[in-house]
Amino acid sequence: AHGEISLKDIDQVARASFPLCMQHLFNTLKEDHHLKHGGRMQLGLFLKGVGLTLDDALAFWKAEFSQKVGTERFDKEYAYGIRHNYGKEGKRTDYTPYSCQKIILSTPGVGDHHGCPYRHFSEENLRAALSKMGVSSHASDDVINKAKSRHYQLACTLTFEALHGASCDAGINHPNQYFSDSQKILN
Ligand code: SF4
Structure with a gap:
């Protein structure tokens, strides 16, 4: 279901209801402003599964990654992967969150x-x-x-x-x- 989580609540919702694997990725992203590919996939698809919209997902990842790599590099190298997870690029597969x-x-x-x-x-x-x-x-x-x-x-x-x-x-x-x-x- 979509629309269950909005960006303004995400910190509080993460703390209350994310399992440890996702809290760890979420906290690391907030601290390092970066996650490697495996982490972006695991957390990104989970966030999609809890109802974060594509626009909110792009804003969420951009806010963190741009602190590390700048907005230009984010748009060039990372936005594609997020759109891809939502089935908006490549084979347009609607990827499901990991079990x-x-x-x-x-x-x-x-x-x-x-x-x-x-x-x-x-x-x-x-x-x-x-x-x-x-x-x-x-x-x-x-x-x-x-x-x-x-x-x-x-x-x-x-x-x-x-x-x-x-x-x-x-x-x-x-x-x-x-x-x-x-x-x-x-x-
Ligand atoms: Fe829990 Fe499953 Fe995440 Fe492991 S992978 S922390 S068992 S939710």
Whole structure:
């Protein structure tokens, strides 16, 4: 569904309802004003899935990237990829947001920020990220145990439950499902 998220609310909505993989990309983009290709795809398609319009997506990415590479280079090198994700360039395929399975199986390299933090972060970085998200250290122990036993989506489900004070019986299998389940509880 479109029009569920508007640019003026995006910081607050990200903090409240984005799963950790997307919070990490979002925060890194805000700090570095840049994301490599894998991160732009994973976050960009997720944002499309939560209803960010193409015009808002262009404004959102431009506001960050232009601080690093300037507006001219943004328009020349990066705007195309965003339009492409929305099916407005190239083969005009309407690309769908990535599932957890696809994200978990991705292989981020040095300098990449995409992937699933429950799989791809060190224990130390995962603990710090959970704490920043507002997960208690007791709940974080359970999350980290699930991640260590390679139950990444269960780890994400426990995080969701800790942050929302509500159960998520279906489990988490898609970042956009995490988002919509969160919004259902919060709104
Ligand atoms: Fe993202 Fe899915 Fe990993 Fe959760 S389990 S952090 S939604 S990829």
